[in-house]
Amino acid sequence: MSSAAPRPPAATIYSVAEAAGVSIASVSRALQGSSEVSERTRAKVLAAAARLNYVPLAAARSLAVRHHEAFALVLPELDGPYFAELMMGFEARASELGHSVVLLMTAGKPDLERAVRQTATRVDGLAVLGSGTTGRAVAALGSAKPVLFIAGDDTGDVEGIRAENLNSALDLTSHLIEHGRRRLVFVGDPGSAPDVRDRYDGFTQAHRSLGRAPAPPVRVGLRERDGVRFAETLLAGDHAEHADAIVCANDELALAIMDRLIAAGRRIPADIAVVGWDDVMAARYVRPGLTTVRQPVRRLGELAAARLHGLLRGTPAEDSLHVLPTELVLRGSCGCPEPPPPAWP
Amino acid sequence: MSSAAPRPPAATIYSVAEAAGVSIASVSRALQGSSEVSERTRAKVLAAAARLNYVPLAAARSLAVRHHEAFALVLPELDGPYFAELMMGFEARASELGHSVVLLMTAGKPDLERAVRQTATRVDGLAVLGSGTTGRAVAALGSAKPVLFIAGDDTGDVEGIRAENLNSALDLTSHLIEHGRRRLVFVGDPGSAPDVRDRYDGFTQAHRSLGRAPAPPVRVGLRERDGVRFAETLLAGDHAEHADAIVCANDELALAIMDRLIAAGRRIPADIAVVGWDDVMAARYVRPGLTTVRQPVRRLGELAAARLHGLLRGTPAEDSLHVLPTELVLRGSCGCPEPPPPAWP
DNA sequence: ATGGATTCCGTAAGCGCTTCCAATGATGAA
């Protein structure tokens, strides 16, 4: 439990040069591998570097080469598998491409814009999840650095990637209607995020294409407590038209609602169907299993890193890459037969 | 969709100085706030800086002041709420303390040691989760930078923080025994990680203190598929002594096992009790609810950042801070009555 | 007024690295 360990001064390019008996220029060249150095000096340098445990200081290198070999990932919060997967994908790909990743969480940050700009000074590009405040804070960056929006709006001037939302929501809603449901309600605030908006749009389009009128959205947050609250107003009969299917903006909401409804004696899906979005782990363990939509979140993260890299090198975007397909996961909560448990390889 | 946006050169301290009509030294002083500058020049500088949208380049600053104002968080993977919470806590606290966080995921990294050292060059300290390979890669860093192990071993020379494991496991196991269970089995590999080891130790101690002999651990991984596999061998009757309670190293395992057991017609907890560890979201939505142990993971992350900061300034560790208490959460799967659903504020 | 304190500011020296440029020595052709 040594608290004031004496830290030996780290090796620098100078100490390596001295140890190897060459100039710092040669050390740099030998280590970069690129330029021309004789085998002899390269060997000497490599040996000395290894002996001294030398690793070039990132800051010095950044200053000299004028870039950072790092990307920022800025996220609103980090809940559930969604963000975890996103990060893993992003980090993995970024790392392959030779970039570190610095993480910035926007939730609860008093001076977001400052935080963003601060972060921006140590990276070559930023991938940003979150609209609203975050989006604005990032926009304030101007075009100083490449920015990529994840699951954001098509703002036209900044590139963005996302998972498909509208059509999946349309399919999901239609599926419910095919199950004979007639009084569907959408729970979630389309104004809160572009992907929620798209999901609600799919919901309405499914209705309209069948000549029905969609109910207005129930504008609540995306957390469990919001679901609980909604379930309670629903049970209290506050909802004018007695819903027979609930389309939730995410699984958290759906799970919480389903739980309360069941606790109150409602049968799912017999009395009322519930579907969610995201396919979180809990979705496959509750009974009935939660019908939901699975997004390729990890690939979204990977793609974000790859595109940022591309942006840096001026590689034009292939539009087709920018919206990733999703997958409907049908389980018992919508009225489908419960699927067999997945077989693990 | 502009792919080759012309990026205007960023403002530097020189351009600000020129715009403000002062020297770069004054700009630096005015912006640092600390040193003495007249109100007049400070105002001029601030105005110019604002006008030019100036933010000091982190790399240049790092080079000059010889530290980075950044911490690394290195994690083995990022699954479930555990890691997400940890990260949020870490980032939040680090940010409060004025540090950026750079993230390094060790899973699937071909040259881990290189990656770690690379990362180390751009931070002032690293918080590391994961023993084994990761631990070794970090150890290779020597004492070059402050390192903090999260949920690692007490290696003596490096500081570490963790949640309490042994006593909670002891309590949990005793609780099961009080429920009348007699043939408990522990699922998880004590050799895979220090915290799993401690949990198994608690398991054995609970037995010994009652004069019973603990069964040897079932050494499997921590993922759902491992649980499924175990459940299947158990159902196949491979397990010599017919278990009446399963203590899992984490919730993922417990959930998967419980699911398969129920699917096979076993009644939980009547026929067999199952308990986990972590209190993931799914734990409170499955039926029966999963009895588990909740760790203050977020606070673990916060503490990690705070201690790293302390290490940097030579603040000695308060030992009491280093192991955080956990909380038993009793639900139906151990034989307790199902608690009422939580009330959200 | 005059001296010594105080303030405030600019000059310049780095921080550790990359890279252009010129110098070196070795090589081959004449």
Next chain:
DNA sequence: TTCATCATTGGAAGCGCTTACGGAATCCAT
């Protein structure tokens, strides 16, 4: 043997910032 050629190498500038250091301007007490 001599000279052009070429592969290597070192010198040095510069990336943008902080921070001694010392000079100038201002102040107060005498």
